[in-house]
Amino acid sequence: MTSRPSDIIVVGAGVIGCAVAYEFARRGASVEIVDDRPVGMGATQASAGVLAPYIEAPAAGPLLDLTERSLELFDEFVTRVSTESGLAVPYRRTGTLDVAVDEAGLRALRAIAEALARRGVPALLLDAGAARSEEPHLGDGIAGGLLIDAHGFVGASDLTRALVTAARRHGAQLIEQSRVRRITDLHDELIIDTDRGSLTADAAVLAAGSWCGDIDIGGLSPSPRVPVRPIRGQLLSIAWNGTPLRRVTWGHRCYLVPWDDGTVLVGATVEDAGFDERTTVAGVRDLLDAACEILPHAWTAGFRGARVGLRPATSDYLPIIGASNVVPKLMYATGHYRNGVLLAPLTAQLVADAILDGRVDPMLAAVSPSRFGDL
Numbered sequence: 001m002t003s004r005p006s007d008i009i010v011v012g013a014g015v016i017g018c019a020v021a022y023e024f025a026r027r028g029a030s031v032e033i034v035d036d037r038p039v040g041m042g043a044t045q046a047s048a049g050v051l052a053p054y055i056e057a058p059a060a061g062p063l064l065d066l067t068e069r070s071l072e073l074f075d076e077f078v079t080r081v082s083t084e085s086g087l088a089v090p091y092r093r094t095g096t097l098d099v100a101v102d103e104a105g106l107r108a109l110r111a112i113a114e115a116l117a118r119r120g121v122p123a124l125l126l127d128a129g130a131a132r133s134e135e136p137h138l139g140d141g142i143a144g145g146l147l148i149d150a151h152g153f154v155g156a157s158d159l160t161r162a163l164v165t166a167a168r169r170h171g172a173q174l175i176e177q178s179r180v181r182r183i184t185d186l187h188d189e190l191i192i193d194t195d196r197g198s199l200t201a202d203a204a205v206l207a208a209g210s211w212c213g214d215i216d217i218g219g220l221s222p223s224p225r226v227p228v229r230p231i232r233g234q235l236l237s238i239a240w241n242g243t244p245l246r247r248v249t250w251g252h253r254c255y256l257v258p259w260d261d262g263t264v265l266v267g268a269t270v271e272d273a274g275f276d277e278r279t280t281v282a283g284v285r286d287l288l289d290a291a292c293e294i295l296p297h298a299w300t301a302g303f304r305g306a307r308v309g310l311r312p313a314t315s316d317y318l319p320i321i322g323a324s325n326v327v328p329k330l331m332y333a334t335g336h337y338r339n340g341v342l343l344a345p346l347t348a349q350l351v352a353d354a355i356l357d358g359r360v361d362p363m364l365a366a367v368s369p370s371r372f373g374d375l
């Protein structure tokens, strides 16, 4: 991209697409967000909004570097998006208590604690008694826990709505009920073909999550296929009784997130079920069993409902962020798998820096589309 693009189309109105569109719009670009479904209906639905790099990416590597850097942006990001949208975004940095139910689990937590100490990240390894002092609802079967203060959670749907509202206040347009079929480069402009007609743009960002693979890139034959596959996540909402949980409680089969309104989100299944977006009896039962194993008091909760989302996974579980090597005016921002909400502020910043200012952050090398060949 030689000159600064002014008309940009963002394909996908999930948390990543909305964050990217917001960032472009607040930097003065003219932006349209295109999706065939309402805002935040894809992977965003699978997210309980937990912001936990040291659980999601316990080993050193690009995912830890990216998630840690994005978490650092969150305080300022949420404050700014709330102010500019006029919408409240629930956001708490309560820390997480990662719970082990046996000695092997405790050994794994000890290894994480040691790695975090080497990285200079405060974390406290607790025996069973100390873990129960931190969270009195923990059951007798607990072997110990790891307390990580830096972690927190954010309302994923509220954040996504606030992002699109703030983007629109900066002039962005939302084009709904339009499914993008093809993105073609005509050299001086991009043509974005949808099932309701064609749009033109100086640049585009593909942030359609699990659905990126359905879009014809470049009109080539064969057309490159974005290598993301859907991984289903089911989440439960329960109405907690009595004293609230103190923080996010994380087990080996589920995590629980306590909201100020007394509800608790129990997440999330990890299922290779194609594009099947149903909640299932098995998913609901597994999550309830897993929650009650670590927090037996969950048996007394009211059941409010279940929801489902499809996370876009790549073969190395890293996102794809960077310019296409087939259609250079097209940039990918997809494949965030379990970390779309956590990575939203950083992704938006990196994509806008690259497209608007030609600044390609060195961190993008590890998540480049070129690792998948012609893309």
Ligand code: GLY
Residues within 6 Å of the ligand: 046, 047, 048, 049, 050, 233, 267, 268, 311, 337, 338, 339
């Ligand atoms: N972010 C956690 C999950 O996708 O379950």
